[in-house]
């Protein structure tokens with residue numbers, strides 16, 4: 001595995017302090033970037049969101065130029081399909097919720113991964129996305145709720161868990177945004193639902209169009225089509241939501257997937 005840590009390419013020699021605030025409290029932010037055929041996709045948008053998340057969490061704004069050179073260092077031309085992860089934490093700190101003064105930790109790592117399956121199943125979970133949380137909309141490393149929910153979905157045969165928010169509206173998955181089709185119209189929850197501003201979600205709204213509105217969770221079971229979007233999935237049709245089967249990929253899902261594939265191949269850093 002290629003690992004760049006605080007300015008140096010260290011690979012398996014990379015180590016982080018046991019007092020790192022990212023480890024002890026989840027005080028950090030991250031990005032996942034897709035690397036396909038040796039080329040990282042949408043780096044500019046991911047770095048913009050990394051900066052927004054860091055500043056939103058009260059961390060110093062990351063050194064974007066340093067991170068860009070870290071990305072260059074870990075990406076290899078032979079990489080077929082890989083996840084590149086940037087993790088940026090509060091750094092060495094006291095064993096409490098107080099942040100230390102050592103400065104942040106920046107870690108960039110890549111890992112080859114399986115390509116996603118064409119369609120998948122989702123499972124709604126009995127927990128909520130808190131759209132009023134202090135970290136709503138920030139891509140923080142505090143992902144334990146997502147880890148728990150994803151395991152719940154996998155135990156029930158799904159590949160992704162779906163959260164409603166505190167007022168019963170559809171929000172998102174543990175690592176994906178959600179789109180539904182109603183009367184032939186593409187709909188996705190607003191960012192006020194507590195959903196992350198996914199890079200893939202944003203590109204689909206720009207390249208294909210669609211309506212952002214509140215979707216009561218019950219309406220998930222009336223959708224004509226459903227698909228998930230994320231950095232490693234792109235557009236993934238959903239063939240089952242809990243016990244309800246639906247056609248996948250549906251007509252509109254297939255159109256969106258085609259447009260996304262064409263546009264993203266033509267514009268690697270849109």
Ligand SMILES: Cc1ncc(COP(=O)(O)O)c(C=O)c1O
Nearest residue numbers: 175176177196198199200230231
């Ligand atoms: C909670 C959450 N929602 C949505 C997404 C999708 O965002 P993106 O399309 O930028 O990968 C992610 C990230 O991967 C996520 O972690």
